[in-house]
Amino acid sequence: MDFDYKVIESEEVCKFIKDGTTVGFSGFTPAGYPKEVPHKIAENCKNVKINVYTGASVGEEIDTELVESGLVDLRMPYITNRTIRKAINKREVRYIDVRLGKFPEFLRYGFYKKVDLAVVEACAINEKGFVPTTSVGPVPTFVMQANKVIIELNAWQLKEMEGMHDIFVPGFPPRTSIPINQPWDRIGTTFVPLTNEKKVYVVNTNKPDKPMELAPATKEGEKTANYLVDFFIDEVKKGMLPRNLLPLQSGVGNVANTVTAGLGKAGFKDLSFYTEVFQDGILDLADQGLVKIISATSISLSPGYLEKFRRNMDQYKEKLILRPQGVSNCPEVIHRLGVIAMNGAIEADICGNVNSTHVFGRNMQNGIGGSGDFTSNGYLAIFFMPSTRKDGKVSCVVPRVSHVDHTEHDVDVILTEQGLADLRGLDPWERAEKIIDNCAHPSYKDMLFEYLNDCKKKGGHEPMDMERANEWHRNLEERGSMLG
Amino acid sequence: MDFDYKVIESEEVCKFIKDGTTVGFSGFTPAGYPKEVPHKIAENCKNVKINVYTGASVGEEIDTELVESGLVDLRMPYITNRTIRKAINKREVRYIDVRLGKFPEFLRYGFYKKVDLAVVEACAINEKGFVPTTSVGPVPTFVMQANKVIIELNAWQLKEMEGMHDIFVPGFPPRTSIPINQPWDRIGTTFVPLTNEKKVYVVNTNKPDKPMELAPATKEGEKTANYLVDFFIDEVKKGMLPRNLLPLQSGVGNVANTVTAGLGKAGFKDLSFYTEVFQDGILDLADQGLVKIISATSISLSPGYLEKFRRNMDQYKEKLILRPQGVSNCPEVIHRLGVIAMNGAIEADICGNVNSTHVFGRNMQNGIGGSGDFTSNGYLAIFFMPSTRKDGKVSCVVPRVSHVDHTEHDVDVILTEQGLADLRGLDPWERAEKIIDNCAHPSYKDMLFEYLNDCKKKGGHEPMDMERANEWHRNLEERGSMLG
Numbered sequence A, B: 001m002d003f004d005y006k007v008i009e010s011e012e013v014c015k016f017i018k019d020g021t022t023v024g025f026s027g028f029t030p031a032g033y034p035k036e037v038p039h040k041i042a043e044n045c046k047n048v049k050i051n052v053y054t055g056a057s058v059g060e061e062i063d064t065e066l067v068e069s070g071l072v073d074l075r076m077p078y079i080t081n082r083t084i085r086k087a088i089n090k091r092e093v094r095y096i097d098v099r100l101g102k103f104p105e106f107l108r109y110g111f112y113k114k115v116d117l118a119v120v121e122a123c124a125i126n127e128k129g130f131v132p133t134t135s136v137g138p139v140p141t142f143v144m145q146a147n148k149v150i151i152e153l154n155a156w157q158l159k160e161m162e163g164m165h166d167i168f169v170p171g172f173p174p175r176t177s178i179p180i181n182q183p184w185d186r187i188g189t190t191f192v193p194l195t196n197e198k199k200v201y202v203v204n205t206n207k208p209d210k211p212m213e214l215a216p217a218t219k220e221g222e223k224t225a226n227y228l229v230d231f232f233i234d235e236v237k238k239g240m241l242p243r244n245l246l247p248l249q250s251g252v253g254n255v256a257n258t259v260t261a262g263l264g265k266a267g268f269k270d271l272s273f274y275t276e277v278f279q280d281g282i283l284d285l286a287d288q289g290l291v292k293i294i295s296a297t298s299i300s301l302s303p304g305y306l307e308k309f310r311r312n313m314d315q316y317k318e319k320l321i322l323r324p325q326g327v328s329n330c331p332e333v334i335h336r337l338g339v340i341a342m343n344g345a346i347e348a349d350i351c352g353n354v355n356s357t358h359v360f361g362r363n364m365q366n367g368i369g370g371s372g373d374f375t376s377n378g379y380l381a382i383f384f385m386p387s388t389r390k391d392g393k394v395s396c397v398v399p400r401v402s403h404v405d406h407t408e409h410d411v412d413v414i415l416t417e418q419g420l421a422d423l424r425g426l427d428p429w430e431r432a433e434k435i436i437d438n439c440a441h442p443s444y445k446d447m448l449f450e451y452l453n454d455c456k457k458k459g460g461h462e463p464m465d466m467e468r469a470n471e472w473h474r475n476l477e478e479r480g481s482m483l484g
Helices: A010-016 A036-044 A060-068 A082-089 A102-108 A139-145 A219-237 A254-265 A280-287 A303-311 A313-317 A331-337 A371-377 A428-439 A442-458 A466-479 B010-016 B036-044 B060-068 B082-089 B102-108 B139-145 B219-237 B254-265 B280-287 B303-311 B313-317 B331-337 B371-377 B428-439 B442-458 B466-479
Strands: A005-007 A022-025 A050-053 A072-076 A117-122 A129-131 A148-154 A199-205 A248-250 A271-274 A291-296 A320-322 A340-344 A347-349 A380-384 A413-416 A419-422 B005-007 B022-025 B050-053 B072-076 B117-122 B129-131 B148-154 B199-205 B248-250 B271-274 B291-296 B320-322 B340-344 B347-349 B380-384 B413-416 B419-422
Touching: A010 A036, A010 A148, A010 A199, A022 A036, A022 A139, A036 A060, A036 A148, A036 A199, A050 A060, A060 A072, A060 A082, A072 A082, A102 A139, A117 A129, A117 A139, A219 A254, A219 A380, A219 A413, A219 A419, A248 A254, A254 A280, A254 A340, A271 A331, A280 A291, A280 A303, A303 A313, A331 A371, A331 B331, A340 A371, A371 A380, A371 B371, A413 A428, A419 A428, A428 A442, A442 A466, A466 B466, B010 B036, B010 B148, B010 B199, B022 B036, B022 B139, B036 B060, B036 B148, B036 B199, B050 B060, B060 B072, B060 B082, B072 B082, B102 B139, B117 B129, B117 B139, B219 B254, B219 B380, B219 B413, B219 B419, B248 B254, B254 B280, B254 B340, B271 B331, B280 B291, B280 B303, B303 B313, B331 B371, B340 B371, B371 B380, B413 B428, B419 B428, B428 B442, B442 B466
Parallel strands: A005 A199, A022 A050, A022 A117, A050 A072, A117 A148, A148 A199, A248 A271, A248 A340, A271 A291, A291 A320, A340 A380, A380 A413, B005 B199, B022 B050, B022 B117, B050 B072, B117 B148, B148 B199, B248 B271, B248 B340, B271 B291, B291 B320, B340 B380, B380 B413
Antiparallel strands: A413 A419, B413 B419
16 A cells, blocks of 8 residues: 555544644535544544634534634635634634635645645545545645545445546646546546555544535526526527537526526536536436536535435446546636636626625625636626515615625626626626616615716716715615615 | 738728727737727728727827727727726726736627727738737737738838747637647747638838837835845745746836846846736846746837847847737636736725726726736736825725725735735735735824724624725815825
8 A cells, every 4th residue: 555544533633633733624515524523623622723724615513513612713715604604703713715726726835824634534545545525625735735634434425436536636837737628527536645654544434424405496596597597598599609508617506506407497408517516406407318527526415415316326427527626616727618607696786796705895604615716717707696685675786895706807697586687798887787777676776776877977987986885785784774 | 822912091991990890909008009090090080980999008099099089989908098098987988898818708709799890010911811010919819800901011010020929819618728838838820810701901001119118117116126026035935936936927017127127136037927018127137138938918118128129139039929918818828827917006905905997996097907817817916006196195005995806815915115915824804914014104004003903893704894994085085185
């Protein structure tokens, strides 16, 4: 074997944890993350603060238990869990919100504190390394950096996953091309390599992933999804997109799932996905024989779908490639493949800027995730959201977003259950009219047009009156509603 | 020959111009743009409105004369000239501000109105096409799209430029890799191909480019540049960057030039540039034998430097490659090469967001240009600006920028004549402190810290109080100063 390892008991983990230790846990969504070691750290380690890196959001053992035990100093690169969100907004946990594709790369470049200890889930150990499970995320980089590696060898994860992963770590620039020219190109190994330069420990476990149920599809979500499917049908008719579209990326959630289902119903086939998460909707499409390839970094299926996947793994295996997030979210590859990016938003403004992360520009809701990687570099950048939230008290179409995650330069299409605004080729004033006309809720349209008309009198290249724009969020904060 | 052409007089140009015609002029900075045809259009064509595309900013024949003649309806993708800026801000000219790398690509994808007429400057015509002059910009795409091409064959431009250009147009995605693995890789032809599918006309001219003098270096600019050079020296010492750095990009202007000069003085050598514009500072470095390669899309030298370049073209020729802006600014290549991006800013906020384009979020100052292409995808994204403007009445470090062109997720380093803030690995609160501490002008530091402390009381993941942040620009607009 290329490396030795020692089997340990999970009770021993505190000896690996010192004050200031940076731990890289595997996991991207509650999939493929270690369950036993973080749980034991939370339970047993005292008087230390650690830095916690993962791929993206993970399970409660990390973002709830470790946080409640007061152990987390710094967290990167993504969160969505309520406990840690609350701690971040109370400034009890420091959090850096990073584009997921950049995270492993910038770690390797030395921009962040290096990983001391990698804690990774595996379904098998072979002569040369280990086989990851339901996600890859930044694991290859964590393992490269760490002196010590704890493998949670999880008997619950099926050994049959071996062969599904494609492990490749780009070199320091200037480097040669990442040789993915089609979503199905395989370029690496099926395992994460290990050598005797690392101290490797194994904890045997038997614990299921804890996938979340998808929120049920709403009528509004379905309307939104239908607008997007119609848009794709139209683009194909106009000759703007090939009949099987271009490789698709979609964020997590039920609108994304409904869009995927809608593509199937609309007769699209030979679809390919170059995305972060393999979700329910994609599995349905695969079952219908409509999917050519799914390239992702995580299997993020709801409980029932995950069971189905596990039962019939052989039939999905040939269609699924799990890559490190530095590859799944790599600007170079996304640009070359012409990925169509579809992501949810908190709010969008009439200039076309999108807020994906912060409420009132201040409170973290969830991280930017991969949306920036795909939005800046794909073929089309599409954002969806409801036109209102909180029983209509919040308009998601506003004069000025309270935090900008995606600039007007990068956003091509915005849609809500009211309709779709295709912003390509429009100047700022045309964009504003189209967004209000097509996406805003009727109860806010007049207010938005009034604002726009006053901006027109003021002149300028963009409709912006900073004072008046502020009133919207002020009204919400002070009076509980944007409705004046 | 692969194509026929007809020599015409410039007086005939109005027959090519109809109401709604989209004209793609060559030119990227006042270099390599046609001078005679736009001048004649401005002088002679009546009762029409046209759409004007170029590579970036160009000469006064286009952005002053055409605008003053009232001929311009829509302008893309970049401006900086005062006349057109004024017209845009008065809403007399529609303007879409586009990332320069995306512009030719999105044109080919059909996202913008297609080019009807390409008007391009050439220094020679050969069997297969024409040789561009001091810039390439989006010319290959303009020519691909246009049914009619007018070549300004400019005798002033030296025929010896032939061999300097590298013309390559990426295909529709998914496409294969753009095979540039080092800045010096040549991948295309030395001319822009033409066929008999186009109607080609030639206008003979003899008119110089109209390069602009660089504003003289200021003491503040020199201080800023020195901080950046010291930063690079430090990064090399720490092993974060190789001794010849990584390929450099820098925006137009005297700070960029001073940085370049400073690198030479500091003993850096074997430097390479993967950038948009070949500027004075780079030529000085080349004269000192410190430059390995300059890849750019435009020769943007000041008058004296341009003369020097023309006199000694042979000695620069082997070190210079002029590429289309879709390649010079291509996310794939920028990411792979690990380009260090250095660009100027109008203002930056304490969260790390950068405004490159709009004053008061409303008035166009100059376009985003290539800064987005490099900032989102390079190895390091660096922005510089003075700490104050208008005799200290404007702080360029503010609580919240009035327009976001580059988000906190993408900005690594901000510097002013006060100092440099390296934001990598810092959480939002640490970032804010460092930006205020290192970059803000002493006369604004207390105000900024006071704001920051009040935000701390408010909590949240980012220091943001939308109301209080607004006061800064309100004070400036109403009282002429941000100084309360």
